[in-house]
Amino acid sequence: MSIETTGRYLIMLPNEDLEAGIQALRDATGIQTVARAGDFENHAFTTSELDGPNASVFDRLGVAVVPLDPDQVQSVRVATAAQQNVLAIQPERVVYALQTGLSADYLRGYRDAATHLCDQAGQQPVTGRGQRANAELTDGTTTWGLQATGVVGSAQSGLGIKVAVLDTGLDLTHPDFAGRSIQSQSFITGEAAQDANGHGTHCIGTACGPSEPSERPRYGIAYNAEIFAGKVLSDRGSGSDSSILAGIEWAIDSGCAVISMSLGAPTRPGDTFSPIYEQVGQSALQNGSLIIAAAGNESTDRTTGGRLNPPNPVAYPANAPSLIAVAALDNQLQVAPFSNGTINTDGGQVDIAGPGVDVYSSWPMPDRYLSISGTSMATPHVAGIAALYAEATGARGLELWAWLMRDAQRLSLPGTDVGIGLVQAPLL
Amino acid sequence: MKNIKWSQQLTRWLIVIVATALVSCWPSGSDAVNPPPETVMDKVQVTISIGNAHMDQLEQISEQLTTAGLEVEQTLSTLGVITGSVETEKMSALSEVSGVESVELNRTIQLAPPDANVQ
Secondary structure (H helix, E strand, O other), rough: OOOOOEEEEEEOOOHHHHHHHHHHHHHHOOOOOOOHHHHHHHHHHHHHHHHHHOOEEEEOOOOEEEEOOOOHHHHHHHHHHHHOOEEEEEEEEEEOOOOOOOOHHHHHHHHHHHHHHHHHHHHOOHHHHHHHHHHHOOOOEEEEHHHOOOOOOOOOOOOOEEEEEEEEOOOOOOOOHOOOEEEEOOOOOOOOOEEOOHHHHHHHHHHHOEEEEOOEEEEEOOOOOOEEEEOOOOOOOOEEEEHHHHHHHHHHHHHOEEEEEEHOOOOOOOOOOOOHHHHHEEEEEEEOOOEEEEOOOOOEEEOOOOOOOOOOEEEOOOOOOOOOOEEEEEEOOOOOOOOOOOOOOOOOOOEEEOOOOOOEEOOOOOOOOEEEEHHHHHHHHHHHHHHHHHHHHHHEEEEHHHHHHHHEEEOOOHHHHHHOOOOOOOOO | OOHHHHHHHHHHHHHHHHHHHHHHHOOHHHHHHOOOOOOOOOOEEEEEEOHHHHHHHHHHHHHHHHHOEEHHHHHHHOOEEEEEEEEHHHHHHHOOOOEEEEEEEOOOEEOOOOOOOOO
């Protein structure tokens, strides 16, 4: 398929210094007359202007459209390579409305484009985030989960961010949390926030554990975050909506940007989500709190040990649309056998995935550390990373949700299993 | 004359016996004062959400819910949620209180044991 072009070129100019970009364009091409969108009412160029010989600059986009001859194109390419206030150049393409149905032409074009991409991929080295996810994860100083999510290279620590983990509490005697800012509160009658189960300590370890634990490897993400350990599950691991909702209320009132909930109850195909948790999720978002919950672990095929096909649906309350539902991946970035999937169309979708198999983290003393698996382990990875984004961008609520989704690593796996993909720490 | 005297005697004794029996079978006054014990009503734990438009009337709505039979446990003002318990047969009455958005049964959550591989 030949890509249809117009003979004009799109040139990317620096948004922070458009004038310098326009001057560089003039210098490279010799074109002196530059029309600016700002000269037109509502920034709307006339078609005659766009079709004319001058450069047309979209002020708000930082993009110029200009007809160029091959020499001029070459000059601009040189300027781009030398990073002289011209950032990129590409031919302007002709595009068409999408047809319903697949014509032979469309299919040929699709095949040719796919072939083209394959050829390109073969030539270029795999770099960046794709590389990170595929690399052998044998670094002994940090857990595989922190490597696969890019936490290791991140400049953030969750400083100034309050992270609530609603679970079985925290082992407040654990040496790895000494000196940290910790608020703990029990919502279980007759029990203190001190964790006698382990689950809560493990999850808080992943989300907020130290950069330099008493023993290597490092397993924690937001090592400077303020920890809010809410005990909404008893030491025997059980809780009810009233304790969970009380925990959420406390976390929002305390100003927590992130609320991690590695808990849930199984659902069946056809189940709908709880209107109350949906309303609570929306309240939380409006108040600047993002609730991140586990998709659930009911999808193991007991006879084979593999994953049920189809898997079981996303658990309650993660199945409410305004809560982020987290699935689990192993260190090969495959879906964990137990990890639930998007089955119920009324809410109940997996939004994102995190490391959830053989996750090493803190455990109550004297055991100190333990490796376990679960969407319960994937969830605090997303929560800890959300704290990093909150620190890096200042984003809260739905905007913070968007950052997590935008920068996630897309995988060659169904969205019903992994949502947008593997959560990634900010590169900012 | 002996026969008549004997039969009169027998009749008197029969009357006494029957009268005594009737008196002892008559419901005693104490039963009417103490009714039989009531049967215990089933109570369930519920979670109630208030519509966004009614968030500032949380207290009034809570009182109305109490009147409708709710035993209030918690009032979560940021979330607009009230938790408590109510007799099963009165649960539907709670939904009819003005300002109430949803009424749901409390669900319980149970983690896998701490020594399980998958949690």
